[in-house]
Amino acid sequence: MRPITNRINTDSLISEIRVLRSKQQARHILVAGGAGFLGSHLCERLLKLGHTVICVDNFSTGLERNISHLRDFKRFSVIRHDVVDPIDIEVDEIYNLACPASPPHYQADPVHTMKTSVFGALNLLELAACTGARIFQASTSEVYGDPLVHPQVESYWGNVNPFGPRSCYDEGKRSAETLFFDFHQRHDVEIKVARIFNTYGPNMRPDDGRVVSNFIVQALKGQDITIYGDGSQTRSFCFVDDLIEGFQQLMATEPSFTGPVNLGNPGEFTILELAEQVIKLTGSRSKMIRKPLPTDDPQQRRPDISLAQSKLGWQPLVPLSTGLERTICYFDRLLTVEAHEWVGTA
Numbered sequence: 001m002r003p004i005t006n007r008i009n010t011d012s013l014i015s016e017i018r019v020l021r022s023k024q025q026a027r028h029i030l031v032a033g034g035a036g037f038l039g040s041h042l043c044e045r046l047l048k049l050g051h052t053v054i055c056v057d058n059f060s061t062g063l064e065r066n067i068s069h070l071r072d073f074k075r076f077s078v079i080r081h082d083v084v085d086p087i088d089i090e091v092d093e094i095y096n097l098a099c100p101a102s103p104p105h106y107q108a109d110p111v112h113t114m115k116t117s118v119f120g121a122l123n124l125l126e127l128a129a130c131t132g133a134r135i136f137q138a139s140t141s142e143v144y145g146d147p148l149v150h151p152q153v154e155s156y157w158g159n160v161n162p163f164g165p166r167s168c169y170d171e172g173k174r175s176a177e178t179l180f181f182d183f184h185q186r187h188d189v190e191i192k193v194a195r196i197f198n199t200y201g202p203n204m205r206p207d208d209g210r211v212v213s214n215f216i217v218q219a220l221k222g223q224d225i226t227i228y229g230d231g232s233q234t235r236s237f238c239f240v241d242d243l244i245e246g247f248q249q250l251m252a253t254e255p256s257f258t259g260p261v262n263l264g265n266p267g268e269f270t271i272l273e274l275a276e277q278v279i280k281l282t283g284s285r286s287k288m289i290r291k292p293l294p295t296d297d298p299q300q301r302r303p304d305i306s307l308a309q310s311k312l313g314w315q316p317l318v319p320l321s322t323g324l325e326r327t328i329c330y331f332d333r334l335l336t337v338e339a340h341e342w343v344g345t346a
């Protein structure tokens, strides 16, 4: 890894590179976490726009199946790598999505989750500083914790437990934001920080553990739908295509716009309402059962997206029912294929 101090005399060169790149149509783009749910959609979108995409992933929650169809593109390559360790590649843009996002997955190895957020951000920011690349951070609504301000605006500092079961993720992402802004201020790195609210869609794992995939898989299999707590807690669910559009629009903003900016769908639903919609759309006969509410589970969450609307001209377009239908289709097909494969090997 080139030490960041090497850059001190190369600032004018980096500025020239940036001017040349801004005129360049097709870019070399690193997507860390590119085999995951959001990353695989992002890689596909960038390839279809004509860019060269390097997917960097340790495949801890990411899947080969999410990206196998992209291997037909000559401009697509995959590097199996853990972002906790430095990486040195010549790139024009970086998207940092590498981090498990589902509570059961990020809580499975909390120390590694924290290292992924902090060392991952540090390593990719150093790469951005050395190459002059613009860098995007997939931050999260979890930086607001269990919010006392509703809906959540970017100026709200949050209500986060520093040592609970969610802290490795929440505090890791908060530290990553700190690093992003320090590199921007001290090393003139062009940063774009998105605070992503609950997003769902195809390419989630059936065993992901988040609420939308759990409910759909349970409904399709005729299993009980697991409501944690009394189901009165709320979330705002964004369909993946809308979110990826928001990433593109944020990345295309002028260099002085750094964020943080909320990206999410402001439609707010209780978990019970979500379960009812899934049961209706799948025609399932599953019944709802209660399970204990996880510790520190936020009671309510809804993004204020005024900043995204004014700065990016972005807002989500896909209603929950439409997004759920598309996601149900995906899981229906996936579970059918998996059942056939299982019969084939039995």
Ligand code: NAD
Binding pocket: 032, 033, 034, 035, 036, 037, 038, 039, 056, 057, 058, 059, 060, 061, 062, 063, 081, 082, 083, 084, 096, 097, 098, 099, 100, 101, 102, 116, 120, 138, 139, 140, 141, 195, 196, 197, 198, 199, 200
């Ligand atoms: P995901 O778990 O499907 O994808 C994460 C990807 O990162 C996986 O491919 C995984 O293998 C990879 N990864 C994890 N740790 C890594 C490491 N140390 N080195 C290299 N690769 C690593 O999750 P997702 O929903 O696609 O989330 C992507 C990003 O967006 C995450 O950073 C997450 O925090 C953020 N985010 C997502 C949501 C959402 O609702 N989907 C909401 C807020 C923030």
Ligand code: UDP
Binding pocket: 102, 103, 198, 209, 210, 211, 212, 214, 215, 226, 227, 228, 229, 233, 235, 271, 293, 294, 297, 298
């Ligand atoms: N949840 C639930 N049943 C499940 C999975 C999750 O009731 O099978 C609840 C969970 O307690 C939380 C909400 O759904 O209140 C969203 O959970 P998820 O893990 O999807 O995301 P996060 O809590 O990180 O927003």
